[in-house]
Amino acid sequence: MSIPEIAKLGHVSLVTPDLKKSLWFFNDVLGLEITERSQNTVYLRANGEFEHHSLVLKSGDRPYMDHVGWRVKRPEDVEQFEYLLKSSGTEVKKLPKGQESGQGDAISFQMPTGHNFELYFDVEKPLPPEEERSVLKNQTHRSWNRGIAPRRIDHVNLWTSHNPGSAHDWLSTKLGFKMREYVRLNNGHVVGGWMSVTPLVHDIAVMGDPHAATPARLHHVAYWLDNAQDVLRACDILREHRIIPDQGPGKHGISQALFTYVRDPASGHRVELFSNGYLIFDPDWEPVEWKEEELALGLTFWGPTEYVPHRDNHVMDQTTEA
Missing domain, CATH: 3.10.180.10 (2,3-Dihydroxybiphenyl 1,2-Dioxygenase, domain 1)
Structure with a gap:
């Protein structure tokens, strides 16, 4: 088998x-x-x-x-x-x-x-x-047909009040995800891990938030834009619709991606508009460790300081019975 x-x-x-x-x-x-x-x-x-x-x-x-x-x-x-x-x-x-x-x-x-x-x-x-329909046979819908027009879904970022290290181990042993980058605190605990089954630097991230109202939360779903200019264009489109981005534009140290976060005004669900970054093709890739004192650089290489979700225990909580 x-x-x-x-x-x-x-x-x-x-x-x-x-x-x-x-x-x-x-x-x-x-x-x-x-x-x-x-x-x-x-x-x-x-x-x-x-x-x-x-x-x-x-x-x-x-x-x-x-x-x-x-x-x-x-x-x-x-x-x-x-x-x-x-x-x-x-x-x-x-x-x-x-x-x-x-x-x-x-x-x-x-x-x-x-x-x-x-x-x-x-x-x-x-x-x-x-x-x-696009005139390109390798694309479905017309380019720039409406709005920001991302190319594809990229990843999902989940938060939990449980030990995220256990979640990382479970994703690895049960579903075959590989750790790409992670953050380890000075006490030895891993508080965040970026994992994938594709060459993307992460298809999923699982982060620890001990102050979360529930153990199962969505931090964001990310959609991919072709380049950094598209992220800046997205910010213009958001403001034209009277929507203020949650954070960004900026660049992550972890993943090296350009980003902007924005919330759906109706639900509070957070979307990351995501571009650049790097791909992993090495079969012997060694996970990159970020130490506690490097966390700020890892989350935000430049741009506004990384948003900390547990500061506003928001409607993003997902109940375990959902």
């Missing part, structure tokens, strides 16, 4: 108390394209994405992250991950094809932190309407 593997970050599913306003933000301002919608759910993707969706918006009474979806490399990997997870004591639920629009058979389970994950392989790849 081959070892099952995760191929990439597939999507993030967010719940908002004002679906109409959140849709204005993600569709009109950020420029994600709608692929399907119902009365209470909207599926969106970036203009360079072929898969059915990379973002799900659902209507609810409060804002929280419903789940993170990961696409596996082979159809049989879904069943193999189910077996391995169950064998190690993780409760796994089967999700039939179509329970989430555009998605085939999947499994659902929780990280030890309480964050909800889904794994799947089969996914629909619908063509956009002809009048919005």
